[in-house]
Amino acid sequence: MVRRSRGIRSKSRHILRKKPRHRGLSPITRALQQFEIGDIVNVSIDGSIHKGMPHPKFQGTTGKIQGVQGDAYLVGFMDGNKHKTLVVRPEHLGRVQ
Numbered sequence: 001m002v003r004r005s006r007g008i009r010s011k012s013r014h015i016l017r018k019k020p021r022h023r024g025l026s027p028i029t030r031a032l033q034q035f036e037i038g039d040i041v042n043v044s045i046d047g048s049i050h051k052g053m054p055h056p057k058f059q060g061t062t063g064k065i066q067g068v069q070g071d072a073y074l075v076g077f078m079d080g081n082k083h084k085t086l087v088v089r090p091e092h093l094g095r096v097q
Helices: 028-032
Strands: 040-043 062-069 072-079 082-088 093-095
Touching: 040 072, 062 082
Parallel strands: none
Antiparallel strands: 040 062, 040 093, 062 072, 072 082
């Protein structure tokens, strides 16, 4: 038998899917948005941009910007009782009001 592939995007068909009216590339302003250290952000994955995409299980999490790493941001949050840090590009982040 052939083993089933379990890539990073497996079981994420509906999470990373775009609605029909929002298909295609996202606006350039999403890539150019800037955050300050201490800002609270949501992880909202854009399926059309693969670079800097976090794992789909972190879709919808809210965290705080802890630092900058190249063009990406370090987002820290609590996963249960454990503190985790994600490296996410700004295309996959949204500001919380």
